[in-house]
Amino acid sequence: MRLSQKVKLLSAALVPMLALTACSGGGSGGGADGGGGDEKAKITVWSWDGTVEKAVPGFQAANPNITVEVVNAGSSQDEYKALDNAIQAGSGVPDLVMFEYFAVPYFAVPGKLADLGEFGVDKLKQDYVPAAWSDVTINGKVYALPSDYGPSAMFYNAATLKKAGIKEPPATWDEYYEAAKKIHALGDDYYIAQDTGDIFFLLSLIWQAGGRPFKVDGTKVHIDFTDPGTTKAVAFWQKMLDEGLINTKITGWSDDWNRALNDGTLATQTMGGWLTSTLPERAPKASGDFRVALMPQWQQGEKVGAANGGSSFGIPAAAEHKEAAFKFLEYFAHGGGLSSRVDAGAFVPNMSVLENDAFQSKPNTYFGDQKVGAVLAEASEIVGSGWQYPPFFEWARSIYGDLASPFYTTGKGSLAEILEQWRQRCIQYGNEQGFEVS
Structure with missing residues (x-):
C-alpha cells in the first residue's frame, strides 16, 4: 500500500487543531477573511486524500461564492489516465488535481499544468520542506503545491532487536548489515527486512547515497545507474540479498507481511513516514514494541535522508476556474484549512507544522510513547536535494516489477542487470513518447 493507494495518516502523532491554527496563516486570500470576489464558481477537485x-466547510464559509466538489477519481493511475483523456477530449477537465510527486513532470513538461507563478507562490516556498518544494518545481517553475509527504524512516521492532542482542537501532548501513546477521541467527523466519522488488525502496537507498540516476532538462532525459552513489547503494543491497539476509518471499502489504510484523520475525521496515499510521492496524500485537529512527547512514555521523511517497496538487492548464482553484489549493495546503487536515491526520511538509512544539513533543502510545513527530520532522528536513524523476516515471515504475520479479523468485541475475534492462526500456519508451532520452 503506497501513498497513492490510500491516504496515510499520522493521527496519533499530530498536533491539536487549535495549536496549529496560529502557525498556519491564511496566505493569499484563502484565510478566514479571504473573499472570492463577486463571481460565483464551482470547482471540481480530484483527490484520493480524504483529508x-x-x-x-471552512473554505466555503470564508468564500461563499465558491462551491467545492471533491471527487475521488480512483487510484493515482486511474486518475492520471482520466485526466489525460479529459484533456484530449477538451471536456470534463477538473480544476484541481492530486499528483504524486513523480507524476508532476509528466503533466508539467508537455504544458498540461498551469504555472502557479502567476499566483505568487514563490512567497510560500519558505514554509515547505526544501525537497518537497523541489519536487513540484520543474525547470524553475512551480506547477503544484506540496500537500503530504513521506520522508524515509526506519521502523524497527525494539523487542526483536533486544532479543538478538542489539541495544540500539543501527545508525549506519554497516551496523545494519551486522544487525541483519544477528537477527537471522534467531531463526529461519527472522529477517531484518523484506524485499520483493520495491523500486521506491531501492531508489530511496540510491537517493540517500548521493546517486542521481535521472537528470531532466526540459524534454531531455539522461538515465545512468553507474554513478558512484547508485553503484554503492545497489552493491550494498545486492550483498544483503546474496547472503540471504532479506526475506524475498513476503510481499509488502500482504497477510504474510502483517503476520511477520505482528510476531516480530520482520524486525525493520525502511519506508515513508506514512507507515506510522497503517502499522498499528496491521501489527496490533506489536504495540509498544515498534519505534521510529532516521534511515541508517552511509557514513557515521552523517544526517542525510530520502523520500518515499508524497503528493501535491496542481491546476490543469485547461481548467475553467483557475483563480478559484488556487484559492482553495492555498487554503488547504498552506492557509487556514491546513490545521483541519493535520487534525484529521495528514502528514504535511509545512515547516510551520513540523517545527511546532506540540507536534514534536506528543508521545505516541503504539510506539512505546516515543515522540514520533520529532523523528519524522527531522527526517523530512534532511532529505537530500537534487533528486529528479523522468517525466514518464509513472510508466517506468509499472514495468520495473516485471523486470525484477525473475531475480527475486529465482535468484538469477543481479540488481545492476535489472537496472540496465530498465534503463534500456525507459530510453526506448521515452524516445517513442517524444522525449530525447539517453
Whole structure:
C-alpha cells in the first residue's frame, strides 16, 4: 500500500487543531477573511486524500461564492489516465488535481499544468520542506503545491532487536548489515527486512547515497545507474540479498507481511513516514514494541535522508476556474484549512507544522510513547536535494516489477542487470513518447 493507494495518516502523532491554527496563516486570500470576489464558481477537485474534504466547510464559509466538489477519481493511475483523456477530449477537465510527486513532470513538461507563478507562490516556498518544494518545481517553475509527504524512516521492532542482542537501532548501513546477521541467527523466519522488488525502496537507498540516476532538462532525459552513489547503494543491497539476509518471499502489504510484523520475525521496515499510521492496524500485537529512527547512514555521523511517497496538487492548464482553484489549493495546503487536515491526520511538509512544539513533543502510545513527530520532522528536513524523476516515471515504475520479479523468485541475475534492462526500456519508451532520452 503506497501513498497513492490510500491516504496515510499520522493521527496519533499530530498536533491539536487549535495549536496549529496560529502557525498556519491564511496566505493569499484563502484565510478566514479571504473573499472570492463577486463571481460565483464551482470547482471540481480530484483527490484520493480524504483529508482534503475536511477543509471544504471552512473554505466555503470564508468564500461563499465558491462551491467545492471533491471527487475521488480512483487510484493515482486511474486518475492520471482520466485526466489525460479529459484533456484530449477538451471536456470534463477538473480544476484541481492530486499528483504524486513523480507524476508532476509528466503533466508539467508537455504544458498540461498551469504555472502557479502567476499566483505568487514563490512567497510560500519558505514554509515547505526544501525537497518537497523541489519536487513540484520543474525547470524553475512551480506547477503544484506540496500537500503530504513521506520522508524515509526506519521502523524497527525494539523487542526483536533486544532479543538478538542489539541495544540500539543501527545508525549506519554497516551496523545494519551486522544487525541483519544477528537477527537471522534467531531463526529461519527472522529477517531484518523484506524485499520483493520495491523500486521506491531501492531508489530511496540510491537517493540517500548521493546517486542521481535521472537528470531532466526540459524534454531531455539522461538515465545512468553507474554513478558512484547508485553503484554503492545497489552493491550494498545486492550483498544483503546474496547472503540471504532479506526475506524475498513476503510481499509488502500482504497477510504474510502483517503476520511477520505482528510476531516480530520482520524486525525493520525502511519506508515513508506514512507507515506510522497503517502499522498499528496491521501489527496490533506489536504495540509498544515498534519505534521510529532516521534511515541508517552511509557514513557515521552523517544526517542525510530520502523520500518515499508524497503528493501535491496542481491546476490543469485547461481548467475553467483557475483563480478559484488556487484559492482553495492555498487554503488547504498552506492557509487556514491546513490545521483541519493535520487534525484529521495528514502528514504535511509545512515547516510551520513540523517545527511546532506540540507536534514534536506528543508521545505516541503504539510506539512505546516515543515522540514520533520529532523523528519524522527531522527526517523530512534532511532529505537530500537534487533528486529528479523522468517525466514518464509513472510508466517506468509499472514495468520495473516485471523486470525484477525473475531475480527475486529465482535468484538469477543481479540488481545492476535489472537496472540496465530498465534503463534500456525507459530510453526506448521515452524516445517513442517524444522525449530525447539517453
